[in-house]
Structures are given as structure tokens and as C-alpha cells.
Amino acid sequence: MPSPHRLSKLATTTVIGVLAAGALAASPASAATHADLGDVLFQPQPLRVATYNLSLNRGAAGQLVTDLSTGGNAQAQTVAEVIQRTDPDVILLNEFDYVADGRAVDLFRSNYLQVSQHGATPVTYPYAFVAPSNTGVPSGFDLNNDGTVGGGDDALGFGLFEGQYGMVVLSKYPIRTDHVRTFQKFLWKNMPGALLPDDPSTAAPADWFTPAELDVVRLSSKSHWDVPIRVGKHTIHVLAAHPTPPTFDGPEDRNGRRNHDEIRFWADYIAPSKSRYIVDDAGRRGGLRLTDSFVILGDQNADPVDGDSVDAAIDQLLDSRRLQDPRPTSAGAPEAAGLQGGANATHLGNPKYDTADFADTAPGNLRADYVLPSLALRVVRSGVFWPTQSDPLSRLTGVFPFPSSDHRLVWVDVRVPRFGQ
Structure with a gap:
């Protein structure tokens, strides 16, 4: 039962x-x-689509495979139970270390998701997509301008090893693997009007990176993926990404600017009049057509009104006429904001929309994680898995140090057209 x-x-x-x-x-x-x-x-059964930064990242290459090789890792059990309790049909996992042979994903499915956790119903995802991440890939340059070359800050995306903080798409429906597009190698400088960082100690504009560095600096801190999934006779493009946090930099705001442009990438990709400059890793140009259905998923690391992101960064998506924002809520988020106080007391946004439990000093709890369906999909309902403290399932979210993650799973139920591309 x-x-x-x-x-x-x-x-x-x-x-x-x-x-x-x-x-x-x-x-x-x-x-x-x-x-x-x-x-x-529309097809009769709603499709549940979710995003979850589940913090299954580790401090060394190979550690995640070790941790998932048995069914006994406490954190993996907890995040797996969160997924089982919400039972998405399609889910993007952020901060899941990339392993080239897919071994980590296979172990998570077989040892955790397909095994009941604390009495929850097991869930099976026959289809998965993983691909390389820019995190931890050496750039060969001093990208943070600290006088030395090497380490996570000088990688193409912050990471202590290649693939740290990667991504996974899991699906109960077939992934059209031959039609997947990745944009890992797209150069930041090739985005028209890019917000390239400026060295405030010089008079020259946008000169934080040298010309040689701009030839290797990529837009995606991890990657951007277009993963088409077949639901009945209809294809939905899962647009997956995890923009860099807009912090951990200096007055040049290189991470804040990159976060803004990583978010902008999808805003341009879904607008045919703006997407011509985009080229995928296979050399194909352009973005989606007006007739394509899609869902934008991911930890965008940007709140509409609070936090450290560049002004209106997430509004590039929320203001798009091509999609809808279901504005998922929970009862646990406003309770947490009230109990924790600190920066939360000065926030302008309604805490019921928060999806991440960050430090109470700064930036406080924020809406960072999004599920944004296109207009062709009919939204049924939505939510954020953030139980109140009186709910027995609050043991899955907890308080710092969190048993699962500092982010919460966000889900949206949509009805999918019966026919289409």
C-alpha cells in the first residue's frame, strides 16, 4: 500500500x-x-517534472562511486527517499558528480531509488542522461587573477576535479538520445552583448580576461543540455543547467555576470529571433522552434528580488512570453524563514516561494530552483518539498547540517498534448 x-x-x-x-x-x-x-x-495522466540539487557531490574523484556502491550511505538514502516521496516522472539532479561510464548514476538507481527507503515506494527510471561538465577542467590560465595558475577557481567551471557538481537527467519516458544537444564548449565571448567582467583597477572596459583567456573561457559553469523526452506522441525538450553561484568573487563580479548570462542563454534559446548565435557542441546552430514544447529545469542560483545575483537575472526567464511560472510553494519555507530570522527578516520576497535554506547571516533563504514549462503544457499543480517541522517527513530536510541538501526538490505537474513533434 x-x-x-x-x-x-x-x-x-x-x-x-x-x-x-x-x-x-x-x-x-x-x-x-x-x-x-x-x-x-491532452494526455489524461499528468506528467510530474522536477528539479533537485541533491548535493551528491564529493571532495575527491571516485568518492561518489564508492559511497553509492552499497545501499548504506545515509545522505544518499535520504535524498533517494525525497525522490520516492514525490515520485517525479522526469527529474534533473544538480550536484551529482559526473562519472564518464555512468557508473555513479547506475549505482544510485539500483542501490537507492529502486530500494524502499524508510517505507517509501521505490521508483524506477529506465532512462538516464549524463554528459561531461566544465567543472574542474583546467583552463591553463589565471582566471581569478590571483597570480597563480591552478585549482578550482582557474578551472573552466569551479571544481576540485573534473566533473564535480555535475548533472543527471532521469526519466520514466524514453530519452531521444540521438537528438540531445549539449553546449558545454560554447564560449562566453560569443554571446552578443555578454556581461564580461571588468577589472575595476583599469580604465579599459570588460578587461578582466585577456584575449587569450577569452578564447577558452566557456559560458557554462557546468553545461547546458537540451534533452528531448518522448511522452506518448509528444516530445518535450528538457532544458537543463546549473548556473554558477553569483558569489565567491570580487568587485569585478565575474560569477554574478556569468550567472546572469548562463540564465540568459535559455531565454535566447527559446526565442527563435534571438538564438541564431548559439552553436552546440556538434556545430549545429540555433535554438528551439516556436512549436517546440519544453521545460526549463535547474538550480539557477538567482532569486527574483533577494540575494546576490545581478539585478533581474532570473527575470530574463520569468518575463518570457514563451513560458509560464507556476510559482511552487511550501508550508515549510515560510516557517523556516520565521524561525531562522537573520537575513530572512529583511527579504522583500515572499518566503513561501523559497527553495533553498542558505546561511541566516547572508544571503538567507532564497528561491533558487525552478521548473518553468512552456505554454503548450497545461499546469495542473506544483509544489516544493519542504515539510513543516510538525510533519514526520521534516526529518528529510532538517536543519543545518542538513541530512539531505540545502536545496529542496521542486516539482510541477503538467498535462502533455496528445500529439505533436
């Missing part, structure tokens, strides 16, 4: 049916027409 704490997609469908019945009683003709159109145009 399913756990009473497991968020049921079947229950979502039932609620929709009840609401539809009420509408029929109020206005039979109009409600019936709407219901008929829904039945004709």
Missing part, C-alpha cells in the same frame, strides 16, 4: 475530476466543452 506521505499523481487527477464536476453543475455546456477539449488535446 502506498505511503500516506507519498504525493499522489492519481490524487491530482481525482481533484481535477471533482473540480470539473463542480463546474459542470454550475455551467453544463461551457464546462463540458472545456472538458471535452482537454480530453481531446
Whole structure:
């Protein structure tokens, strides 16, 4: 019998049916027409799409494989249970170290997700996509201008080893592997109007990086992926990324500017009039068509009003006419903000939208993680897995030091068109 704490997609469908019945009683003709159109145009079962920065990163290459080789790692058990309780159909995992042969992903699926955690129903993802990350890849240059070359700060993306803080897409539906596009190697300088960092000690503009450095500096701190997934007869493009935190730099704000442009990449990619400059790792130019369905997923490291990101960084997506923002909420986030105080007390944003439990001194809790569907997908409901302290499942989120992650899983249920590309 399913756990009473497991968020049921079947229950979502039932609620929709009840609401539809009420509408029929109020206005039979109009409600019936709407219901008929829904039945004709959309697949009946909602698709749950999620993003989760689950902090399954480790301090040394190979350590994640070691930790996942048995079913006994406490943190892996906890984040796996979070996924089991929410049961997404498609999920992006941020901060999951990249292993070239996919061994780490296979171990996480077989030893954790497919094994009941604390009575939760196991979940199976037959399909997975992993690819290299810029994190930890040596640049050969002194990118942080500290006088030495080497270390995470001089890598193409911050990381102590190649692949640290990588990504994974897991799916219950087939991934169209032959149509996946990656943008790991796209150079930052090739984005028109890029917010390249400026050395404040000189009069020259945007001169933090030398011309030679600009020839190797990539836009993506990890990568940007377009992962098409086939749901029935319809294809949804999962647009996955994890922009760098807009901190850990100096007055040049190189990380804040990079975060802004990493977010902008998807805003341009989904707009055919703006995407012509984009070239993928296979040399193919351009972005999505107006007829393509998509969901933008990931820890964007940017809050609409609070935190350290460049002004309006995330608004580049939230203001797009090509997508919708379901604005997922939880009951646990505002409770946490009230109990923790500190920077949270000065925030302008409503804490019910927070998805990350950061330091109370600065920046406080923020909305950092997003699931943003295109207009072609009908949003049913959404949420953030952040239980209140009175909920028994709050043991999965906890307080610092967190048993799982400082981020929360964010999910959105959508109805998918019956037909399409």
C-alpha cells in the first residue's frame, strides 16, 4: 500500500475530476466543452517534472562511486527517499558528480531509488542522461587573477576535479538520445552583448580576461543540455543547467555576470529571433522552434528580488512570453524563514516561494530552483518539498547540517498534448 506521505499523481487527477464536476453543475455546456477539449488535446495522466540539487557531490574523484556502491550511505538514502516521496516522472539532479561510464548514476538507481527507503515506494527510471561538465577542467590560465595558475577557481567551471557538481537527467519516458544537444564548449565571448567582467583597477572596459583567456573561457559553469523526452506522441525538450553561484568573487563580479548570462542563454534559446548565435557542441546552430514544447529545469542560483545575483537575472526567464511560472510553494519555507530570522527578516520576497535554506547571516533563504514549462503544457499543480517541522517527513530536510541538501526538490505537474513533434 502506498505511503500516506507519498504525493499522489492519481490524487491530482481525482481533484481535477471533482473540480470539473463542480463546474459542470454550475455551467453544463461551457464546462463540458472545456472538458471535452482537454480530453481531446491532452494526455489524461499528468506528467510530474522536477528539479533537485541533491548535493551528491564529493571532495575527491571516485568518492561518489564508492559511497553509492552499497545501499548504506545515509545522505544518499535520504535524498533517494525525497525522490520516492514525490515520485517525479522526469527529474534533473544538480550536484551529482559526473562519472564518464555512468557508473555513479547506475549505482544510485539500483542501490537507492529502486530500494524502499524508510517505507517509501521505490521508483524506477529506465532512462538516464549524463554528459561531461566544465567543472574542474583546467583552463591553463589565471582566471581569478590571483597570480597563480591552478585549482578550482582557474578551472573552466569551479571544481576540485573534473566533473564535480555535475548533472543527471532521469526519466520514466524514453530519452531521444540521438537528438540531445549539449553546449558545454560554447564560449562566453560569443554571446552578443555578454556581461564580461571588468577589472575595476583599469580604465579599459570588460578587461578582466585577456584575449587569450577569452578564447577558452566557456559560458557554462557546468553545461547546458537540451534533452528531448518522448511522452506518448509528444516530445518535450528538457532544458537543463546549473548556473554558477553569483558569489565567491570580487568587485569585478565575474560569477554574478556569468550567472546572469548562463540564465540568459535559455531565454535566447527559446526565442527563435534571438538564438541564431548559439552553436552546440556538434556545430549545429540555433535554438528551439516556436512549436517546440519544453521545460526549463535547474538550480539557477538567482532569486527574483533577494540575494546576490545581478539585478533581474532570473527575470530574463520569468518575463518570457514563451513560458509560464507556476510559482511552487511550501508550508515549510515560510516557517523556516520565521524561525531562522537573520537575513530572512529583511527579504522583500515572499518566503513561501523559497527553495533553498542558505546561511541566516547572508544571503538567507532564497528561491533558487525552478521548473518553468512552456505554454503548450497545461499546469495542473506544483509544489516544493519542504515539510513543516510538525510533519514526520521534516526529518528529510532538517536543519543545518542538513541530512539531505540545502536545496529542496521542486516539482510541477503538467498535462502533455496528445500529439505533436
